[in-house]
Amino acid sequence: MDKKDEGKEVRTLVGLVIVSGAALIIISFFIKGLNLDELHYLLRGLGISIIGGAIIAWAIGHLLSKAKFKKIYEDMQELNKEITATDENINVINENIRKSFKLIKESEDCGLLKIYEPFDMKCKKRDPSKEFKEDINELLFKEKKEIKIYGISLRLFFHDLGGFEQGISDAFERMNDNKVNIKVLLISPYSKWAGQRREAEEGFCDRISDDIIASIRGLGKKLGKYDKRGEMYDNIRFYDAAPDFFLFITSECVIFEIYHMGIFQLKRDRETHRGVQDLGLGGHVPAFQFDNSSSMYKYLDAHFDYFFEKEIEKGEKNKYHAGTLEGMRERLKKEPITKK
Numbered sequence: 001m002d003k004k005d006e007g008k009e010v011r012t013l014v015g016l017v018i019v020s021g022a023a024l025i026i027i028s029f030f031i032k033g034l035n036l037d038e039l040h041y042l043l044r045g046l047g048i049s050i051i052g053g054a055i056i057a058w059a060i061g062h063l064l065s066k067a068k069f070k071k072i073y074e075d076m077q078e079l080n081k082e083i084t085a086t087d088e089n090i091n092v093i094n095e096n097i098r099k100s101f102k103l104i105k106e107s108e109d110c111g112l113l114k115i116y117e118p119f120d121m122k123c124k125k126r127d128p129s130k131e132f133k134e135d136i137n138e139l140l141f142k143e144k145k146e147i148k149i150y151g152i153s154l155r156l157f158f159h160d161l162g163g164f165e166q167g168i169s170d171a172f173e174r175m176n177d178n179k180v181n182i183k184v185l186l187i188s189p190y191s192k193w194a195g196q197r198r199e200a201e202e203g204f205c206d207r208i209s210d211d212i213i214a215s216i217r218g219l220g221k222k223l224g225k226y227d228k229r230g231e232m233y234d235n236i237r238f239y240d241a242a243p244d245f246f247l248f249i250t251s252e253c254v255i256f257e258i259y260h261m262g263i264f265q266l267k268r269d270r271e272t273h274r275g276v277q278d279l280g281l282g283g284h285v286p287a288f289q290f291d292n293s294s295s296m297y298k299y300l301d302a303h304f305d306y307f308f309e310k311e312i313e314k315g316e317k318n319k320y321h322a323g324t325l326e327g328m329r330e331r332l333k334k335e336p337i338t339k340k
Contacts, residue, residue, distance in 0.1 A: 111297065113289045147183070
């Protein structure tokens with residue numbers, strides 16, 4: 001039934017009620033002639049009430065009906081918009097879920113285990129993330145085969161700058177007891193690449209050469225007390241090449257951060273890059289963890305070994321090899337690096 005037919009039916013019903021009320025009034029006048037005054041007044045009043053009530057009810061219903069239909073129409077319009085928006089949201093959500101599962105699958109296929117959240121260098125306390133610190137210290141503690149560390153310096157591992165000083169100290173103790181082997185690669189303080197990296201990090205950290213020299217002195221002091229210090233000194237070597245990564249490698253996984261020179265461009269165009277956050281272990285990018293079955297692990301582990309070896313083949317010196325800890329300590333005594 002449409003709205004027009006429904007209105008006609010209501011008017012007919014109201015008309016019948018009014019006729020019924022009028023009939024009661026007419027009957028009351030006939031009764032009055034029979035000297036039944038009380039019944040006369042009762043029927044007349046009832047008839048008048050019925051007529052009046054019907055008219056009032058019809059008027060109120062008519063007004064409410066218009067408002068009601070208008071409200072229903074508006075509600076339906078809003079509901080339609082919400083349904084449309086919900087459909088769109090569901091499509092977006094489904095697409096995001098699909099992309100998330102695809103990303104997870106691709107990450108698993110690549111052997112990616114974790115991405116460590118960068119820390120903000122604008123904060124006064126420039127610490128790596130809590131999870132990163134916990135993972136490094138756990139790996140330092142439980143590794144039973146070999147630990148490889150590759151970077152510019154070991155500033156994160158001394159003076160508790162990164163929260164690893166106790167962990168690395170305990171690891172060297174275990175190496176002295178033949179429970180683990182530790183290899184370290186640092187950039188030579190005499191390398192031109194150390195100067196370039198220093199320029200890149202100017203304004204964000206101390207001079208790179210200062211960090212390297214501090215690491216050399218710290219290692220010499222820390223390892224000098226051990227019976228196996230000769231082997232330890234030989235296992236701490238220096239390279240003369242572009243610093244590509246920070247690497248922390250165990251038999252289980254590799255954790256790495258990629259170094260880059262993007263800060264040069266950021267310095268040139270501060271307005272365009274005003275919203276860029278200073279990220280990562282070195283203040284610039286996040287760190288990643290890959291498992292030992294991944295191609296990335298094998299690639300980075302081989303990268304470390306390539307720079308670590310003194311000879312490429314027997315008799316052929318590795319051009320990237322720049323000496324051991326003992327040799328570098330002696331060179332610094334003879335050729336001290338002066339600040340510019």
